[in-house]
Structure formats: structure tokens, C-alpha cells
Amino acid sequence: MEPRCPCIDCGKETMYTDKEVEEQGIDDIDWYAVHNEIWKKYCPEQPDDYISTPESKGYFLCIKCLETRMGRKLKRDDFPDYPINKKNLHRYPE
Numbered sequence: 001m002e003p004r005c006p007c008i009d010c011g012k013e014t015m016y017t018d019k020e021v022e023e024q025g026i027d028d029i030d031w032y033a034v035h036n037e038i039w040k041k042y043c044p045e046q047p048d049d050y051i052s053t054p055e056s057k058g059y060f061l062c063i064k065c066l067e068t069r070m071g072r073k074l075k076r077d078d079f080p081d082y083p084i085n086k087k088n089l090h091r092y093p094e
């Protein structure tokens with residue numbers, strides 16, 4: 001299946017439905033948001049004010065590729081307290 005929201009660097013699917021997560025036991029979810037300053041700096045391809053959604057086929061980066069661009073691992077403080085991050089944060093203990 002074609003990725004719906006492919007990472008712009010490696011092509012990995014970044015978006016899974018809750019059903020897929022549950023059925024496939026996916027743990028490394030790449031559907032997340034980081035603070036704006038980080039995204040602006042490390043995903044300069046994305047124009048200002050552009051909102052990436054599954055419909056817009058926009059600018060997605062899997063966590064691994066974002067970390068590669070940043071040259072370091074993500075940490076908990078990099079993620080705002082948004083609902084989109086609730087499935088990720090267990091990977092980043094405080």
C-alpha cells in the first residue's frame with residue numbers, strides 16, 4: 001500500500017489509524033508534533049503557515065529522520081503537550 005503520509009526523507013509511513021496500531025501492535029508511531037521552533041529549523045521545506053494533514057500530502061518526517069536532521073535524539077521536552085503526542089510520550093520518559 002502506498003504510504004498515506006510518507007516521510008519526505010525515507011518514505012516510511014508516518015500515520016496509522018488507532019485500529020492499525022492495535023491490530024498490528026505498532027509501537028514506533030511517527031505521528032507526532034514537535035515544538036514549532038524545532039520543526040521550522042529542521043523541516044525548512046515546509047512553507048510558513050502550511051498545515052500537513054493526511055489529506056494535504058504535506059511535509060512529514062519520521063522520528064528517526066528528524067533525529068538525523070537534528071543530529072541528536074528527541075527528548076520529552078521537544079514535544080508539546082498535544083493530543084497527537086499521547087501515543088509517543090511513553091518512549092520519552094521524563
Ligand SMILES: [Zn+2]
Pocket residue numbers: 007008009010011012061062063064065066
Ligand atoms: Zn524517515
